[in-house]
Amino acid sequence: MSKDYADLHDPNAEYTMRELSAETMGATAKRGGGRDVEITDVQTTMVDGNFPWTLVRIYTDAGIVGTGEAYWGAGVPELIERMKPFVVGENPLDIDRLFEHLVQKMSGEGSVEGVTVTAISGIEIALHDLAGKILEIPAYQLLGGKYRDEVRVYCDCHTEEEADPEACADEAERVVEELGYDALKFDLDVPSGFEKDRANRHLRPGEIRHKAEIVEAVTERVKDRADVAFDCHWTFSGGSAKRLAAAIEDYDVWWLEDPVPPENLAVQEEVTKSTVTPITVGENRYRVTEERRLIENQAVDIIAPDLPKVGGMRETRKIADVANQYYIPVAMHNVSSPVATMASAHVGTAIPNSLAVEYHSYELGWWEDLVEETVIEDGYIEIPEKPGLGLTLDMDAVEAHMVEGETLFDEA
Numbered sequence: 006m007s008k009d010y011a012d013l014h015d016p017n018a019e020y021t022m023r024e025l026s027a028e029t030m031g032a033t034a035k036r037g038g039g040r041d042v043e044i045t046d047v048q049t050t051m052v053d054g055n056f057p058w059t060l061v062r063i064y065t066d067a068g069i070v071g072t073g074e075a076y077w078g079a080g081v082p083e084l085i086e087r088m089k090p091f092v093v094g095e096n097p098l099d100i101d102r103l104f105e106h107l108v109q110k111m112s113g114e115g116s117v118e119g120v121t122v123t124a125i126s127g128i129e130i131a132l133h134d135l136a137g138k139i140l141e142i143p144a145y146q147l148l149g150g151k152y153r154d155e156v157r158v159y160c161d162c163h164t165e166e167e168a169d170p171e172a173c174a175d176e177a178e179r180v181v182e183e184l185g186y187d188a189l190k191f192d193l194d195v196p197s198g199f200e201k202d203r204a205n206r207h208l209r210p211g212e213i214r215h216k217a218e219i220v221e222a223v224t225e226r227v228k229d230r231a232d233v234a235f236d237c238h239w240t241f242s243g244g245s246a247k248r249l250a251a252a253i254e255d256y257d258v259w260w261l262e263d264p265v266p267p268e269n270l271a272v273q274e275e276v277t278k279s280t281v282t283p284i285t286v287g288e289n290r291y292r293v294t295e296e297r298r299l300i301e302n303q304a305v306d307i308i309a310p311d312l313p314k315v316g317g318m319r320e321t322r323k324i325a326d327v328a329n330q331y332y333i334p335v336a337m338h339n340v341s342s343p344v345a346t347m348a349s350a351h352v353g354t355a356i357p358n359s360l361a362v363e364y365h366s367y368e369l370g371w372w373e374d375l376v377e378e379t380v381i382e383d384g385y386i387e388i389p390e391k392p393g394l395g396l397t398l399d400m401d402a403v404e405a406h407m408v409e410g411e412t413l414f415d416e417a
């Protein structure tokens with residue numbers, strides 16, 4: 006990766022009136038108690054998992070290093086490199102101000118939504134790990150403390166015969182009995198053989214029947230042993246989504262996720278309010294500003310922010326707080342490595358309305374090798390009491406699984 010992104014020129018970022026650096030704000034006073042720490046460097050390494058995970062490291066003059074992760078995607082390491090000058094020299098304990106500082110500095114480069122928010126999220130998570138290590142407390146303590154010792158995890162499931170209801174039911178049985186999960190998710194945007202046109206978003210009767218058969222086969226098979234959600238990946242029209250949600254109302258569906266595209270809130274609201282099937286949405290929205298609209302319009306029954314994409318740990322906490330005003334639970338979308346998964350779990354323990362955190366890598370085989378600790382056991386994450394996120398990267402494993410051409414970041 007080129008290291009020139011840190012030198013990119015943006016007059017808006019350089020001369021902005023709203024300037025939140027420690028120097029301008031007058032937040033440089035000596036703090037004592039080992040809290041006079043300065044950020045010296047920010048580095049990234051991309052790991053070739055079932056998604057290309059961007060791990061982030063923030064280094065300090067105290068020799069303490071924080072590790073975070075940004076949601077996967079091209080351009081994220083470059084954006085993090087671009088933001089490095091805005092945090093080097095800053096005290097990493099000022100997490101809230103540094104988040105605002107980055108949002109302000111990057112406002113001309115897309116800090117409202119999209120990949121810039123994702124990049125900021127990775128830095129924000131690393132700051133929580135770092136702050137916890139400096140203060141010698143677990144990250145959840147920075148968010149207000151604990152509601153639960155363990156956070157429930159749901160397993161996103163796949164089978165090679167994803168369109169075969171019985172194959173899905175067999176996989177559900179296996180994941181419950183052999184892997185120990187009591188919460189699952191299957192995809193419903195799978196071919197049924199009845200499609201005439203894959204672009205027009207309309208579901209033909211045979212397609213609805215086929216999806217209902219998958220729902221019936223899976224929910225009946227693991228009835229009373231597991232909660233099962235179904236994902237549609239923003240595929241269908243409002244009318245088709247309403248018909249699908251109605252067709253599965255008689256089954257024990259945990260939730261139906263993303264039945265319609267994310268852009269049009271009015272359509273989403275209409276679908277959600279048309280059915281008693283619980284509707285979950287949120288992974289394609291950014292920051293509390295966008296998630297808030299889904300919540301305040303009661304366009305969701307369950308909100309699903311993706312923590313390393315939506316803005317990080319404090320932003321997810323803010324979303325959960327708004328959701329809690331409307332009695333809406335939070336099921337965190339997650340396709341990340343153990344780092345952002347554990348960050349999600351720390352927020353999950355710090356909020357009253359946590360339903361579950363997703364795990365999306367059970368087919369990979371080496372997900373937990375990236376860290377020295379056990380992360381998921383019997384379908385739950387026990388929140389570590391070690392400082393920060395409570396994880397230690399296995400640098401050999403990270404190096405072994407790096408995206409080709411990537412450079413391994415420095416040791417702590």
Ligand SMILES: O=C(O)C(=O)C[C@H](O)[C@H](O)CO
Nearest residue numbers: 161236238288338340363365
């Ligand atoms: O697990 C989910 O809810 C997903 O939607 C997984 C997606 O494939 C992922 O987020 C990337 O688009």
